[in-house]
Amino acid sequence: MASGLRIALLQLLAREKTANILQKAEQYISEAANNGAKLAILPELFTTECHPPIFVQKKESIPEGETSEFISHLAKKHSMHIIAGSIAEEIKGSEKMKNTSAVFNPKGELIGKYTKMHSFDVDMGENFSIHESDWFEHGNNTLTFETDECKIGVGICIDLRFPEVSRYYTEQGCLLHVYLGAFSQEKTGPAHWDVLLRARAIDNQVYVAACSPAADHTHHYVAWGHSAVVDPWGKIISQADGKETLIYADLDMNYLNRVRQQLPVEKIRRKDLYHLTYKW
Numbered sequence: 001m002a003s004g005l006r007i008a009l010l011q012l013l014a015r016e017k018t019a020n021i022l023q024k025a026e027q028y029i030s031e032a033a034n035n036g037a038k039l040a041i042l043p044e045l046f047t048t049e050c051h052p053p054i055f056v057q058k059k060e061s062i063p064e065g066e067t068s069e070f071i072s073h074l075a076k077k078h079s080m081h082i083i084a085g086s087i088a089e090e091i092k093g094s095e096k097m098k099n100t101s102a103v104f105n106p107k108g109e110l111i112g113k114y115t116k117m118h119s120f121d122v123d124m125g126e127n128f129s130i131h132e133s134d135w136f137e138h139g140n141n142t143l144t145f146e147t148d149e150c151k152i153g154v155g156i157c158i159d160l161r162f163p164e165v166s167r168y169y170t171e172q173g174c175l176l177h178v179y180l181g182a183f184s185q186e187k188t189g190p191a192h193w194d195v196l197l198r199a200r201a202i203d204n205q206v207y208v209a210a211c212s213p214a215a216d217h218t219h220h221y222v223a224w225g226h227s228a229v230v231d232p233w234g235k236i237i238s239q240a241d242g243k244e245t246l247i248y249a250d251l252d253m254n255y256l257n258r259v260r261q262q263l264p265v266e267k268i269r270r271k272d273l274y275h276l277t278y279k280w
């Protein structure tokens, strides 16, 4: 297995027309491929912005929809893995949708789908009440996939708050945990985003990459942005601000192994006293 992996995170701005967003994604993915990235990651709900009437208006099928087909074409063209952010996935015969991510391999084949497992149903006062489960059915499964460099696990946004999910991915051997997220600029972004990303990386001694949409103050819900990559020691090695941008990180699996050797939490863990049971 190779020891290094360059990844690219596309912090895209959700524009009105899907075609315009995909055009920007194409520009960034082509730039990333030219710069040696082997994995490109797009944000949560990147074609719709986080606003229910827009989800309904722009929902799509996976993998037959406009967005999936285009990202599949880009994966094949540039011979790279792409985690196609998430989109509002149509459920035939239902008014509800799913918040689903699709992963394509370098042949452009769909190798997995992940539907967000936890719903962001919160009431934080001051006009900040969100009840995601009114719009989206939650998923009941996880998603891992293999690249030449490492195994990868995928989560979406609030999934980041649940160490059980990342623990499972670690037990499955995932050395990179990817989150597609749109924390809010107003509330949880500045308070929790970096801390949670660093915590998951330190808990599991893995790389964590999290890709957010760019912040746009004309949107109903302003995403925090600040897409980031954290190393297994908990250090942020690459981070955006709020603006639309493309960021990179080089993941070094030899470094990850050194961290695990020097601070062997897996060996120290009291497996005789506790363990998690998963029902997915």
Ligand SMILES: O=C(O)CCC(=O)C(=O)O
Residues within 6 Å of the ligand: 119, 120, 156, 157, 158, 159, 161, 182, 183, 184, 188, 189, 192
């Ligand atoms: O957990 C958070 O603070 C934000 C979560 C969120 O925005 C979401 O899951 O859509």
